[in-house]
Amino acid sequence: MAKEIDVRGLSCPLPVMLVKKAIDAGEVEIKVITNDSAAVSNVQRLGKNRGFRVEVDKDDDNIILLLKR
Protein backbone atom coordinates (compact mmCIF):
# COMPACT_ATOMS: atom_id res chain seq x y z
CA MET A 1 0.00 0.00 0.00
CA ALA A 2 1.25 3.42 -0.93
CA LYS A 3 1.56 5.91 1.86
CA GLU A 4 -1.02 8.60 1.04
CA ILE A 5 -0.27 12.28 1.66
CA ASP A 6 -2.98 14.85 1.00
CA VAL A 7 -1.41 18.28 0.55
CA ARG A 8 -4.41 20.04 -0.99
CA GLY A 9 -4.62 23.61 0.16
CA LEU A 10 -1.00 23.68 1.31
CA SER A 11 1.52 25.90 -0.39
CA CYS A 12 5.28 25.47 -0.89
CA PRO A 13 7.38 24.45 0.94
CA LEU A 14 4.87 22.46 3.07
CA PRO A 15 4.02 19.74 0.49
CA VAL A 16 7.70 19.00 -0.12
CA MET A 17 8.41 18.94 3.62
CA LEU A 18 5.68 16.34 4.23
CA VAL A 19 6.85 14.16 1.32
CA LYS A 20 10.47 14.47 2.43
CA LYS A 21 9.46 13.29 5.90
CA ALA A 22 7.84 10.18 4.39
CA ILE A 23 10.91 9.47 2.24
CA ASP A 24 13.20 9.88 5.25
CA ALA A 25 10.95 7.47 7.18
CA GLY A 26 11.74 4.81 4.56
CA GLU A 27 8.50 4.77 2.54
CA VAL A 28 9.05 3.24 -0.92
CA GLU A 29 5.69 4.08 -2.46
CA ILE A 30 4.05 7.44 -1.83
CA LYS A 31 0.82 8.83 -3.27
CA VAL A 32 0.56 12.64 -3.13
CA ILE A 33 -2.72 14.44 -3.77
CA THR A 34 -2.46 18.12 -4.59
CA ASN A 35 -4.21 20.93 -6.45
CA ASP A 36 -1.22 23.22 -6.73
CA SER A 37 1.02 23.23 -9.83
CA ALA A 38 4.05 24.48 -7.89
CA ALA A 39 3.73 21.54 -5.49
CA VAL A 40 3.61 19.15 -8.47
CA SER A 41 6.83 20.59 -9.85
CA ASN A 42 8.64 20.59 -6.50
CA VAL A 43 7.49 17.12 -5.35
CA GLN A 44 8.44 15.64 -8.75
CA ARG A 45 11.90 17.15 -8.45
CA LEU A 46 12.38 15.91 -4.89
CA GLY A 47 11.21 12.40 -5.85
CA LYS A 48 13.43 12.10 -8.91
CA ASN A 49 16.49 13.36 -7.05
CA ARG A 50 15.86 10.84 -4.25
CA GLY A 51 15.72 7.90 -6.68
CA PHE A 52 11.95 7.54 -7.21
CA ARG A 53 10.04 7.08 -10.45
CA VAL A 54 7.26 9.63 -10.51
CA GLU A 55 3.93 9.15 -12.29
CA VAL A 56 1.54 12.07 -12.64
CA ASP A 57 -2.19 11.58 -12.99
CA LYS A 58 -4.97 14.17 -13.13
CA ASP A 59 -8.66 14.11 -12.39
CA ASP A 60 -11.11 17.03 -12.55
CA ASP A 61 -9.91 18.85 -9.45
CA ASN A 62 -6.73 17.19 -8.27
CA ILE A 63 -3.31 16.08 -9.42
CA ILE A 64 -2.06 12.75 -8.10
CA LEU A 65 1.63 11.96 -7.98
CA LEU A 66 2.75 8.39 -7.44
CA LEU A 67 6.34 8.03 -6.27
CA LYS A 68 7.80 4.52 -6.51
CA ARG A 69 11.26 3.21 -5.71
Place this chain on the structure above:
Amino acid sequence: MQVLRQLPKFYDPKIIVGGVDMDDAGVYAINDDTAIVQSVDILTPIADDPTIFGQIAAANALSDIYAMAAKPITALTILSYPPKKIGVDTVVEILKGVSEKVKEAGACILGGHTLRNQEIKCGLAVCGIAKPSEIITNGNARPGDKIVLTKPLGTGVISTALKAGCAGSSVVNEMNRVMCQLNRYAAEAMLETGVSSATDVTGFGLLGHAMEMAECSGVSLYINAEQVPIIKGALEFARQGLFPAGSIKNFEFVRDRVDFAQGISEEVQLLLCDAQTSGGLLISVSENRVSTLLEILKKRGIRSVSVIGEVRDAGARRIYVR
Protein backbone atom coordinates in the same frame (compact mmCIF):
# COMPACT_ATOMS: atom_id res chain seq x y z
CA MET B 1 -0.16 44.45 -17.59
CA GLN B 2 -3.58 42.83 -17.86
CA VAL B 3 -4.86 45.34 -15.30
CA LEU B 4 -2.91 48.34 -16.57
CA ARG B 5 -4.37 47.94 -20.07
CA GLN B 6 -7.86 48.55 -18.69
CA LEU B 7 -6.99 51.80 -16.95
CA PRO B 8 -7.03 55.32 -18.39
CA LYS B 9 -3.66 56.43 -19.67
CA PHE B 10 -1.82 59.54 -18.57
CA TYR B 11 -0.41 61.73 -21.32
CA ASP B 12 2.09 64.39 -20.40
CA PRO B 13 5.16 65.28 -22.47
CA LYS B 14 7.14 65.36 -19.23
CA ILE B 15 6.59 61.64 -18.58
CA ILE B 16 9.83 60.00 -19.74
CA VAL B 17 9.02 56.52 -18.39
CA GLY B 18 5.41 55.76 -17.39
CA GLY B 19 3.40 52.93 -15.91
CA VAL B 20 2.91 51.14 -19.24
CA ASP B 21 6.61 50.94 -20.05
CA MET B 22 7.43 47.75 -18.07
CA ASP B 23 10.41 49.52 -16.48
CA ASP B 24 11.66 49.65 -12.88
CA ALA B 25 10.54 53.16 -11.90
CA GLY B 26 8.54 56.05 -13.30
CA VAL B 27 10.45 59.08 -14.59
CA TYR B 28 9.05 62.60 -14.87
CA ALA B 29 11.05 65.58 -16.16
CA ILE B 30 10.57 68.64 -13.94
CA ASN B 31 12.71 70.69 -16.32
CA ASP B 32 15.47 70.11 -18.88
CA ASP B 33 18.08 69.36 -16.20
CA THR B 34 16.20 67.33 -13.62
CA ALA B 35 13.82 64.39 -13.63
CA ILE B 36 12.23 62.77 -10.61
CA VAL B 37 12.30 58.97 -10.49
CA GLN B 38 9.69 57.25 -8.32
CA SER B 39 8.90 53.73 -7.22
CA VAL B 40 7.26 51.81 -4.37
CA ASP B 41 7.91 48.25 -3.23
CA ILE B 42 6.67 46.27 -0.23
CA LEU B 43 7.86 42.91 1.18
CA THR B 44 6.63 40.30 3.61
CA PRO B 45 9.32 39.18 6.11
CA ILE B 46 12.13 37.33 4.39
CA ALA B 47 14.56 37.33 7.33
CA ASP B 48 13.99 36.23 10.93
CA ASP B 49 15.89 39.20 12.33
CA PRO B 50 13.67 42.33 12.22
CA THR B 51 16.56 44.77 11.63
CA ILE B 52 17.85 42.70 8.72
CA PHE B 53 14.31 42.49 7.32
CA GLY B 54 14.09 46.30 7.48
CA GLN B 55 17.44 46.63 5.72
CA ILE B 56 16.35 44.24 2.97
CA ALA B 57 12.99 46.01 2.51
CA ALA B 58 14.84 49.31 2.06
CA ALA B 59 17.57 47.94 -0.23
CA ASN B 60 14.87 46.25 -2.33
CA ALA B 61 12.78 49.44 -2.73
CA LEU B 62 15.82 51.66 -3.39
CA SER B 63 16.95 49.23 -6.07
CA ASP B 64 14.28 50.37 -8.56
CA ILE B 65 15.75 53.89 -8.43
CA TYR B 66 19.29 52.58 -8.89
CA ALA B 67 18.20 50.44 -11.84
CA MET B 68 17.44 53.70 -13.70
CA ALA B 69 20.89 55.06 -12.70
CA ALA B 70 19.18 57.71 -10.54
CA LYS B 71 20.08 58.94 -7.04
CA PRO B 72 17.48 58.40 -4.31
CA ILE B 73 16.84 61.56 -2.29
CA THR B 74 13.72 60.93 -0.17
CA ALA B 75 11.67 57.97 1.06
CA LEU B 76 8.41 57.29 2.88
CA THR B 77 8.17 54.10 4.92
CA ILE B 78 5.09 51.86 4.77
CA LEU B 79 4.61 49.32 7.55
CA SER B 80 1.73 47.01 8.35
CA TYR B 81 1.70 44.75 11.41
CA PRO B 82 -0.68 42.98 13.84
CA PRO B 83 -0.37 45.01 17.11
CA LYS B 84 -1.63 42.07 19.20
CA LYS B 85 1.14 39.77 17.98
CA ILE B 86 4.01 42.14 17.34
CA GLY B 87 5.48 44.35 20.05
CA VAL B 88 6.71 47.89 19.69
CA ASP B 89 10.30 46.65 20.09
CA THR B 90 10.05 44.62 16.89
CA VAL B 91 8.53 47.57 15.01
CA VAL B 92 11.42 49.76 16.16
CA GLU B 93 13.95 47.12 15.06
CA ILE B 94 12.41 46.87 11.57
CA LEU B 95 12.33 50.67 11.16
CA LYS B 96 15.92 50.93 12.42
CA GLY B 97 16.97 48.57 9.66
CA VAL B 98 15.11 50.69 7.10
CA SER B 99 16.76 53.88 8.39
CA GLU B 100 20.26 52.38 8.29
CA LYS B 101 19.96 51.49 4.61
CA VAL B 102 18.31 54.77 3.61
CA LYS B 103 21.22 56.57 5.34
CA GLU B 104 23.72 54.42 3.50
CA ALA B 105 21.92 55.42 0.30
CA GLY B 106 22.46 59.08 1.19
CA ALA B 107 18.69 59.72 1.16
CA CYS B 108 16.28 60.96 3.88
CA ILE B 109 13.13 59.42 5.33
CA LEU B 110 10.50 62.15 5.38
CA GLY B 111 7.74 60.13 7.04
CA GLY B 112 5.56 57.18 6.31
CA HIS B 113 2.36 55.34 7.04
CA THR B 114 1.61 52.49 9.46
CA LEU B 115 -1.47 50.30 9.30
CA ARG B 116 -2.90 47.45 11.31
CA ASN B 117 -3.02 44.23 9.36
CA GLN B 118 -2.86 40.49 9.96
CA GLU B 119 0.48 40.33 8.19
CA ILE B 120 3.76 42.12 8.68
CA LYS B 121 4.72 44.02 5.56
CA CYS B 122 7.34 46.67 5.10
CA GLY B 123 8.27 48.79 2.14
CA LEU B 124 9.18 52.21 0.90
CA ALA B 125 8.00 54.75 -1.62
CA VAL B 126 11.22 56.25 -2.92
CA CYS B 127 11.89 59.39 -4.89
CA GLY B 128 15.14 59.88 -6.78
CA ILE B 129 16.56 62.43 -9.16
CA ALA B 130 18.57 62.19 -12.34
CA LYS B 131 19.48 64.23 -15.38
CA PRO B 132 16.93 63.22 -18.03
CA SER B 133 19.79 62.51 -20.44
CA GLU B 134 21.43 60.10 -17.96
CA ILE B 135 18.39 57.89 -17.28
CA ILE B 136 19.13 54.25 -18.11
CA THR B 137 16.05 52.29 -19.21
CA ASN B 138 15.61 48.56 -19.82
CA GLY B 139 14.85 49.20 -23.51
CA ASN B 140 18.20 50.11 -25.01
CA ALA B 141 20.30 46.92 -25.06
CA ARG B 142 22.25 46.84 -28.34
CA PRO B 143 23.52 43.91 -30.38
CA GLY B 144 27.18 43.37 -29.51
CA ASP B 145 26.75 44.47 -25.87
CA LYS B 146 27.88 42.25 -23.02
CA ILE B 147 25.45 41.39 -20.21
CA VAL B 148 26.67 41.84 -16.62
CA LEU B 149 24.93 40.65 -13.44
CA THR B 150 26.00 42.25 -10.14
CA LYS B 151 24.61 39.80 -7.54
CA PRO B 152 24.32 36.01 -7.35
CA LEU B 153 20.90 34.30 -7.70
CA GLY B 154 19.16 31.99 -5.25
CA THR B 155 17.35 34.13 -2.66
CA GLY B 156 13.92 32.63 -3.53
CA VAL B 157 14.93 29.01 -3.13
CA ILE B 158 17.10 29.68 -0.06
CA SER B 159 14.37 31.68 1.73
CA THR B 160 11.94 28.80 1.04
CA ALA B 161 14.51 26.37 2.47
CA LEU B 162 14.75 28.65 5.51
CA LYS B 163 10.95 28.43 5.94
CA ALA B 164 11.20 24.65 5.62
CA GLY B 165 13.89 24.57 8.31
CA CYS B 166 16.46 23.14 5.87
CA ALA B 167 18.87 26.07 5.53
CA GLY B 168 21.93 26.34 7.77
CA SER B 169 23.17 29.64 9.18
CA SER B 170 26.09 30.12 6.77
CA VAL B 171 23.92 29.95 3.64
CA VAL B 172 21.27 32.18 5.26
CA ASN B 173 23.90 34.73 6.31
CA GLU B 174 25.25 34.82 2.78
CA MET B 175 21.73 35.29 1.37
CA ASN B 176 21.09 38.15 3.82
CA ARG B 177 24.40 39.79 2.89
CA VAL B 178 23.42 39.65 -0.79
CA MET B 179 19.93 41.07 -0.17
CA CYS B 180 21.16 43.85 2.16
CA GLN B 181 23.75 45.04 -0.37
CA LEU B 182 22.63 48.32 -1.93
CA ASN B 183 22.67 48.57 -5.71
CA ARG B 184 24.00 52.12 -5.18
CA TYR B 185 27.57 51.15 -6.00
CA ALA B 186 26.53 49.28 -9.14
CA ALA B 187 24.43 52.29 -10.23
CA GLU B 188 27.35 54.69 -9.68
CA ALA B 189 29.60 52.35 -11.65
CA MET B 190 27.04 52.37 -14.51
CA LEU B 191 26.99 56.16 -14.60
CA GLU B 192 30.77 56.41 -14.50
CA THR B 193 31.18 53.84 -17.27
CA GLY B 194 28.28 54.79 -19.53
CA VAL B 195 26.12 51.73 -20.26
CA SER B 196 23.32 50.97 -22.76
CA SER B 197 20.57 49.52 -20.61
CA ALA B 198 19.80 48.14 -17.14
CA THR B 199 17.13 46.64 -14.92
CA ASP B 200 17.13 45.02 -11.49
CA VAL B 201 16.51 41.32 -10.99
CA THR B 202 13.58 40.84 -8.60
CA GLY B 203 10.28 38.92 -8.58
CA PHE B 204 10.28 37.71 -12.20
CA GLY B 205 13.73 36.15 -11.83
CA LEU B 206 16.76 36.63 -14.07
CA LEU B 207 15.06 35.27 -17.20
CA GLY B 208 11.82 37.23 -16.60
CA HIS B 209 13.66 40.54 -16.31
CA ALA B 210 16.05 39.60 -19.13
CA MET B 211 12.95 38.89 -21.25
CA GLU B 212 11.59 42.39 -20.54
CA MET B 213 14.94 43.91 -21.49
CA ALA B 214 15.07 41.85 -24.70
CA GLU B 215 11.49 42.72 -25.67
CA CYS B 216 11.75 46.43 -24.84
CA SER B 217 15.06 46.63 -26.73
CA GLY B 218 13.97 44.50 -29.73
CA VAL B 219 16.93 42.13 -29.39
CA SER B 220 17.75 38.60 -28.21
CA LEU B 221 19.92 37.83 -25.19
CA TYR B 222 22.35 34.91 -25.11
CA ILE B 223 23.04 33.78 -21.55
CA ASN B 224 25.85 31.44 -20.57
CA ALA B 225 24.37 29.46 -17.67
CA GLU B 226 27.79 28.47 -16.31
CA GLN B 227 28.74 32.11 -15.87
CA VAL B 228 25.64 33.03 -13.84
CA PRO B 229 26.67 33.40 -10.19
CA ILE B 230 24.54 31.38 -7.77
CA ILE B 231 24.68 31.55 -3.97
CA LYS B 232 26.39 28.43 -2.60
CA GLY B 233 23.78 25.95 -1.38
CA ALA B 234 20.98 27.14 -3.67
CA LEU B 235 21.44 24.31 -6.21
CA GLU B 236 21.11 21.66 -3.50
CA PHE B 237 17.85 23.22 -2.27
CA ALA B 238 16.67 23.33 -5.89
CA ARG B 239 17.22 19.56 -6.13
CA GLN B 240 15.15 19.10 -2.97
CA GLY B 241 12.18 20.85 -4.61
CA LEU B 242 12.29 23.93 -2.41
CA PHE B 243 11.32 26.53 -5.01
CA PRO B 244 8.71 29.12 -4.03
CA ALA B 245 5.54 29.01 -6.14
CA GLY B 246 6.53 32.36 -7.74
CA SER B 247 9.73 30.90 -9.21
CA ILE B 248 7.83 27.99 -10.78
CA LYS B 249 5.26 30.41 -12.24
CA ASN B 250 8.10 32.51 -13.66
CA PHE B 251 9.54 29.42 -15.33
CA GLU B 252 6.18 28.41 -16.82
CA PHE B 253 5.67 31.96 -18.07
CA VAL B 254 8.99 32.29 -19.94
CA ARG B 255 9.81 28.70 -20.99
CA ASP B 256 8.17 28.92 -24.46
CA ARG B 257 10.12 32.03 -25.29
CA VAL B 258 13.47 30.74 -24.05
CA ASP B 259 15.68 28.32 -25.98
CA PHE B 260 17.49 26.16 -23.42
CA ALA B 261 20.46 24.21 -24.80
CA GLN B 262 20.38 20.47 -24.17
CA GLY B 263 22.27 19.60 -21.03
CA ILE B 264 21.01 22.57 -18.97
CA SER B 265 19.40 20.74 -16.05
CA GLU B 266 15.85 21.58 -15.02
CA GLU B 267 17.16 22.74 -11.64
CA VAL B 268 19.43 25.28 -13.33
CA GLN B 269 16.59 26.37 -15.68
CA LEU B 270 14.42 27.01 -12.64
CA LEU B 271 17.19 28.76 -10.73
CA LEU B 272 17.52 31.17 -13.65
CA CYS B 273 13.81 31.96 -13.04
CA ASP B 274 14.06 32.01 -9.22
CA ALA B 275 12.11 34.98 -7.83
CA GLN B 276 14.67 37.30 -6.25
CA THR B 277 14.32 39.79 -3.45
CA SER B 278 16.68 42.76 -3.63
CA GLY B 279 18.55 41.15 -6.53
CA GLY B 280 21.38 42.66 -8.53
CA LEU B 281 21.43 44.88 -11.57
CA LEU B 282 21.36 43.31 -15.01
CA ILE B 283 23.42 45.63 -17.18
CA SER B 284 23.91 45.74 -20.94
CA VAL B 285 27.19 47.47 -21.77
CA SER B 286 29.22 47.86 -24.97
CA GLU B 287 32.07 45.37 -25.32
CA ASN B 288 34.78 48.05 -25.20
CA ARG B 289 33.49 49.39 -21.87
CA VAL B 290 32.82 46.12 -20.03
CA SER B 291 36.31 45.87 -18.49
CA THR B 292 36.01 49.46 -17.17
CA LEU B 293 32.65 48.60 -15.58
CA LEU B 294 34.04 45.44 -13.96
CA GLU B 295 37.07 47.34 -12.62
CA ILE B 296 34.92 50.05 -11.03
CA LEU B 297 32.54 47.46 -9.52
CA LYS B 298 35.52 45.58 -8.06
CA LYS B 299 36.96 48.80 -6.59
CA ARG B 300 33.62 49.49 -4.91
CA GLY B 301 33.70 46.09 -3.25
CA ILE B 302 30.96 44.41 -5.30
CA ARG B 303 31.63 40.67 -5.20
CA SER B 304 30.11 37.96 -7.42
CA VAL B 305 29.94 40.21 -10.49
CA SER B 306 29.94 38.24 -13.70
CA VAL B 307 29.67 38.72 -17.45
CA ILE B 308 26.84 36.28 -18.10
CA GLY B 309 26.18 36.71 -21.79
CA GLU B 310 25.73 39.01 -24.75
CA VAL B 311 23.15 40.80 -26.85
CA ARG B 312 22.50 39.80 -30.46
CA ASP B 313 20.05 40.79 -33.19
CA ALA B 314 16.54 39.52 -32.48
CA GLY B 315 16.25 35.81 -33.31
CA ALA B 316 13.35 33.34 -33.22
CA ARG B 317 13.46 33.40 -29.40
CA ARG B 318 14.07 36.31 -27.09
CA ILE B 319 16.47 34.40 -24.86
CA TYR B 320 18.96 31.65 -25.58
CA VAL B 321 20.54 29.86 -22.62
CA ARG B 322 23.74 28.02 -23.44
